[in-house]
Amino acid sequence: MKKALVPLLLFVSFISAAQSAKTIHRKAIVVDTHNDVLSSLTLKGIDISHRQTQGQSDLDRWKEGGLDVQFFSIWTGEKPRGKSFYLDANEEIDSLKRLILRNYNRMAEITSYRSVKRAVKKNKLACLMGVEGGHMIENDLANLNALYLRGMRYLTLTWNNSTSWASSAMDETEHPGDLKQKGLTEFGKQVVRKLNELGVMVDVSHVGEQTFYDAIATTTKPVLASHSSVWALCPVFRNLKDDQIKAVARNKGVICINFYSGFISKAYAQRQEQIDGNERKRIQDSLFAITKDSAQMRRQWREYYRTEMEKLRPSIADVVDHIDYIVKLVGDSYVGLGSDFDGVSSLPVGLDDVTTYPKITAELVRRGYSKKSIKRILGGNVLRVMKANFN
Numbered sequence: 517m518k519k520a521l522v523p524l525l526l527f528v529s530f531i532s533a534a535q536s537a538k539t540i541h542r543k544a545i546v547v548d549t550h551n552d553v554l555s556s557l558t559l560k561g562i563d564i565s566h567r568q569t570q571g572q573s574d575l576d577r578w579k580e581g582g583l584d585v586q587f588f589s590i591w592t593g594e595k596p597r598g599k600s601f602y603l604d605a606n607e608e609i610d611s612l613k614r615l616i617l618r619n620y621n622r623m624a625e626i627t628s629y630r631s632v633k634r635a636v637k638k639n640k641l642a643c644l645m646g647v648e649g650g651h652m653i654e655n656d657l658a659n660l661n662a663l664y665l666r667g668m669r670y671l672t673l674t675w676n677n678s679t680s681w682a683s684s685a686m687d688e689t690e691h692p693g694d695l696k697q698k699g700l701t702e703f704g705k706q707v708v709r710k711l712n713e714l715g716v717m718v719d720v721s722h723v724g725e726q727t728f729y730d731a732i733a734t735t736t737k738p739v740l741a742s743h744s745s746v747w748a749l750c751p752v753f754r755n756l757k758d759d760q761i762k763a764v765a766r767n768k769g770v771i772c773i774n775f776y777s778g779f780i781s782k783a784y785a786q787r788q789e790q791i792d793g794n795e796r797k798r799i800q801d802s803l804f805a806i807t808k809d810s811a812q813m814r815r816q817w818r819e820y821y822r823t824e825m826e827k828l829r830p831s832i833a834d835v836v837d838h839i840d841y842i843v844k845l846v847g848d849s850y851v852g853l854g855s856d857f858d859g860v861s862s863l864p865v866g867l868d869d870v871t872t873y874p875k876i877t878a879e880l881v882r883r884g885y886s887k888k889s890i891k892r893i894l895g896g897n898v899l900r901v902m903k904a905n906f907n
Contacts, residue, residue: 585642685753744756787824
């Protein structure tokens with residue numbers, strides 16, 4: 517009889533945990549500090565007001581995933597799309613503002629801490645902007661001020677490309693010989709001080725280690741790492757080492773975990789480096805020798821690449837391992853979510869779009885995290901840093 521009861525008790529426990537996770541997720545203010553949907557879909561004329569079959573984000577799916585606060589990335593790459601980086605940034609800001617106007621009953625533009633909770637109470641998605649890359653201010657504090665007035669509430673000091681005043685993680689790691697300087701110049705420190713003065717969060721994702729420590733030494737307010745994961749679990753240039761994690765904690769900042777497979781899984785990152793390196797030319801040459809058709813060769817290469825990398829996609833548990841690592845190292849007050857949805861080429865199994873945030877909550881419940889800790893991780897920690905920065 518006792519043996520017969522065991523499966524029933526396990527089933528009841530499973531159902532109870534699932535209901536608990538659902539309740540916690542619904543009651544928490546869920547914040548995601550990084551999403552690239554503006555550059556990946558909106559600028560291409562795709563209306564995310566309605567559920568889409570492409571991309572990872574739209575208003576219907578955000579609602580389904582229980583998201584309350586979204587930071588939209590304002591991004592352009594190493595070369596401007598138009599006449600200048602600054603104008604590119606304004607074009608993306610315009611696209612977001614138009615989207616909000618069309619959906620005023622479902623979205624709210626947020627520029628102050630107090631207005632976040634007002635939007636959430638009205639059942640609207642609270643929308644904020646983060647400019648991803650200091651190159652978009654074009655070495656001009658007047659441009660920085662103008663972007664602030666248009667709604668920028670964090671500035672990522674660099675993207676992968678360095679500026680004349682700040683070195684990036686990619687360049688410090690991959691191209692150190694090309695750098696004229698490492699870290700922040702005096703102008704770079706002026707940028708940090710200006711951000712503090714205006715009430716804009718200093719974002720240290722993408723920056724090199726020297727820039728990171730210079731920024732920590734210069735800022736008077738808590739910093740944000742909007743979409744970075746843990747180097748000890750996946751040692752790639754974009755992730756934060758233990759001493760950096762501890763420095764963010766001492767600063768009272770927050771590190772928001774990036775979901776990209778190559779920043780979560782060491783095995784995925786190593787295979788990607790291997791296949792993009794020595795294997796690429798050898799396999800492409802072999803395919804071309806068989807097909808005698810460059811277009812067909814490229815199609816077969818893409819399918820081979822996709823199949824190989826699909827085998828190594830990490831799990832939701834692997835993502836939560838990064839959260840767990842930070843909690844065990846410095847406590848539960850310094851970690852959040854910065855998915856990078858619509859900005860990455862691969863995501864963990866089960867985290868395919870913005871409807872899947874509740875799965876993270878469920879995994880945290882499964883691991884025994886308290887309701888209080890989970891609410892901090894899902895958004896409370898970011899809200900605290902926002903409050904400390906925003907005027």
